[in-house]
Amino acid sequence: SALRRVYAPKAHGIWNLHMIAVKSGLGACVLFSSIAALLGGGGQANYAAANCCLDAVSASRRQHALPGTSVQWGPWADVGMAAGGDVNARLQAGGFSLITLVEGMSALEVAMTHLAHPSFAVAKVQWSRFSTNSSETPAFFQELDLRPRESKSAAATSTPARAVATSALTTDRVVEIAQHLIGNSVDADVPLLEAGLDSLGAVELKNSLQSYSGTGVLPSSLVYDHPTPRLLTDFISLSVVVDKVDPMTQPSEIIGLDHVTGVARSLLGSTVDPDVPLADAGLDSLGAVEFRNQLQGLLRGYGLSLPNTLVLEMPTLRQLGQHLAHTTAAFATDVVEPDVQATSAKDLYTDVSVRDWSDAKHGCLSCQRRGKPGLPVIVAVSSIEGTVVLTVPSEFQGDVYRLEHEHISTGSKAALSETSLQMLAAKYARIIVEELQGRSDSDISFYLLGASFGSFLAHLIAAEAEKLGRAPAGIVLIEPLPVLPLSQHPNFVSPRPVTGGLACASIESARRTSLDPRYDDTMETSIGDLEQLYNSQPDDYLPFLLTQRLSDLGMKQFNLEAIMENGRRIAVCEHHTTLWREPLEHHMPALADVTRVLVVFASPSAREAFFSFSFGVTGDANLPSAVSRFYGTAMAAEVHVDGSHSDVAYRCLTNRVLEFAESLLKFVAEQEVRHADTLQLQIHQWSSSKAWSANAQRC
Structure with missing residues (x-):
């Protein structure tokens, strides 16, 4: 999408213009290309290629006796992309001076004549300061070799020698290179992006350090992952040392x-x-x-x-x-091998599986934390954006799985082909059951855990798992939806289709609430403002903007991987909300008799605020008592936590609510005792652990 957005206007635009004007008898055809088409530019492959199209069309017109001149403009002083202060300073530090209006108009007069070359460059370059950020001499400069002496000697040095030489790369040297690009002084401990380095400058800095250090290919997110000169020095120095290690070791x-x-x-x-x-x-x-x-x-x-x-x-x-x-x-x-008997179970996983546990089953189910064999497992269910973050109490010694949407891990469009939420739940249930049956301890029980939309999905998965003969021992619902069908409530408003802008607004709002719970108090206003902000941008730009804003919050690195991940989150959020509109208007399927329920509620006023805003549902339907009546005897316990809907969900999922952590441990232990007498020994081992809380010991 980035290539299309930058490349298409010039490449397709000039061809369409050429086809229309080819028979019109133009007196002159002057195209505004860029010096990037001649010299290239870090991170500007799409832009350089688009301008090369202008040069090619100009040459083609000349070959057919038609007027055509393409001017490869350098940076202008008062207008254009280089007019900004930071970009201006970086260009001048790299040897480029800016073209004045008088100089530019004089060049344009030359381009209008029939004597002009089909393409020519207009740029003011101080060659002694010009740098191509490459250890190799570009073809354009092979006869001139205008690089500084230092670069020439460095290019002549063998790669192994350069690697040894740069093992002592200093922070001062990194600062010097950064100052050369930015054009201003740089502090070793101040993030370079705050010092004036823009995205193109970050690419150029990466290329310069890569060329200087001889460590091989440095990551494209280098400046975002290691934001200060000192951190950059530490990382590159470590890379040099690592490069000397025998890769077969x-x-x-x-x-x-x-x-x-x-x-x-x-x-x-x-x-x-x-x-x-x-x-x-x-x-x-x-x-x-x-x-x-x-x-x-x-x-x-x-x-x-x-x-x-x-x-x-x-x-x-x-x-x-x-x-x-x-x-x-x-x-x-x-x-x-460590002495298992002498080591606390809290500090050691005794089960080391030969299987690569990080590989997700069908792109959905992955083991987040491997525990002791033979103990029950917890499966955390996807949120509305397709991912889930779960931190269980360290006293829980079983495996912890994450169930996330396949599109998040694979990016496959086919993964968004489900036509109903029940179809998605059936798919997840089958994957979970297959995973459990493939284990050596296949008779263990499992528990589903979800928050908000995830709690709704967890209930549906539990019902589908029963059809496969493997009902969960329990489900943990954090801030569940009001009792369905919502259509029976007089003020119910069916959720409108979620656009990319609303999906971005919801994702950012949830992240802001995790940083400051008070943010959720103004949810209706804040989401509306955010949605307006995102809807004002093209859809292709939304993942970039969302990643940039989350990065500004300190919650996400700004790099290509994060942009792609957020693009997938947006797509899954839109997909999920399309699927859940129909089930909200029908009764929830019944759970198996063996399945018990633990529910966590936010305060009644918080539930009222969230669900009245989301679905128009008000009054008794939002009360915890309505959910308790719905589950009846299956309701094993309920926990009440002060805070907003999003805040309570986030704090419980990240193990920051002690009451919930204790209730979760107690809930699992009680269900295990109830379901299988043979597991009482393992439960006893749990309860004898010094790490157990008083409530768990009483259980």
Whole structure:
């Protein structure tokens, strides 16, 4: 879409204009191309190609005895893309001076004559400062070789020698390169984007550092992942060291809690409680990015990649340590098996599966955290945007799965082919049952957990799983919808089709609420304002804008991966809301007799505000008592949490509500005792753990 948006206007526009004017007898045809068509430009392949089309059409017209001249303009002083201060400074730092109005008009007069070349460049370049950001001499300059002496000697140096030379890359050198591009002074600890580096400058800086360091290909998100010169230096220096390691060398160490704790201590300057969320311990958004990057550095050689949302998905050091210990154990060699009896179950996963647990089943079901075999599992159900973040209490020792929409992981349009929510629920139920039956401990029970839309979907999946002979032992519903059918309520308003703009507004609103619960108090106004903002933009631009705004909030890195992921979230959000309109007007299917329900409610006023805004449903239908009556004897317990709808859902999913965590553990333990006497020994082992809360011990 980015290529089409930039390339199409010039490429198709000039051809259409040429076809219309070919027989009109034009006296002159002057096309405004760009110097990018001649010299290229970092991150501007689409723009350069579009302008090359102008040059080609001009040459073709001349060959057919038609007037045509294409002017490859350099940057102008008062108008155009280079007129802005930051871009202006960067261009001048790179050797380009700006074309004045008088100079430009003089060049245009030449272009209007029949003596002009079919294409020619008009640019003011100080060649001694001009840099192509390449260790190779471009073909255009091979006869001139106008690069500075330093670049010439560097190009003559062999790659291995350059790698050794740059192993001592200094922060001052990175600052110097950045200042050359920005044209202003740069502080080593200030994010470069705040210092005036724009997106094109970020690409040029990446290319310059890549050429200078000789470390191979650096990531395109380099400046966003390592925003300051000092962090860039640390990352590239580490890359140089890693490049010297024999790639055939196998890792021989399990990365676990001690490693994670050490990285956190180096970033925060103090020891962090392993059970306290890192955000509460003082780790901000930039720190979270660097924390993830340093952990990724420890995993070089393991063939593993950590998600950008690492700290959101596993907010405590213990959860991270357990995750990494289990994952790296399958790769490490010559590792002495730990003494299981002497190690707390809270600190060790004793089950190391040969299967690659990170591979999602059918692109939907993935194991977020591997626990002890033989214990029940929890499956977290997708939200309306197709993803889910769940952090269960560390005392829960079973596996934790995430059930997300297939389009999120694959990007396949075919994944959006479901025509009803029941069809989607049946698909998910089949995937879950197949996964459980394929396990060595296939007789274990499972629990579904969902919030808001996810709770609605969890109920439907439970009903479909019963048809397959594998009903869940329980479902956990966080802020469930009012009792269906909603159409029986006099003020019910069927949800309107969700546009991309409304999907973006909903996603951003949920993220803002997770940062500040008070944001949800003005939900109706805020979503309306956000929807208006997003609807004013082309659909192709929405993923870019959403990612940019979430990045400004410190919740998402701004890179291509994040833009693509958000594009898929938007598509799934639109898809889900199309599917759920019809089921909201019908009765919910009954659950199996063996399935029990744990429900978490926000305050009555918060439920009233959210569901009256969403569906026009008011009054008793929104009360927790209505949901309790609907489930009847299947209702095992309910938890009431102060806060708005979105805030309660987010805090429960990220293990920040103690009452919910204790109730979840108690709920699972009680259902296991009720369902199978043979599991009482395992329940006893749970309850004897020192980590158990008083409520769980009484259970």
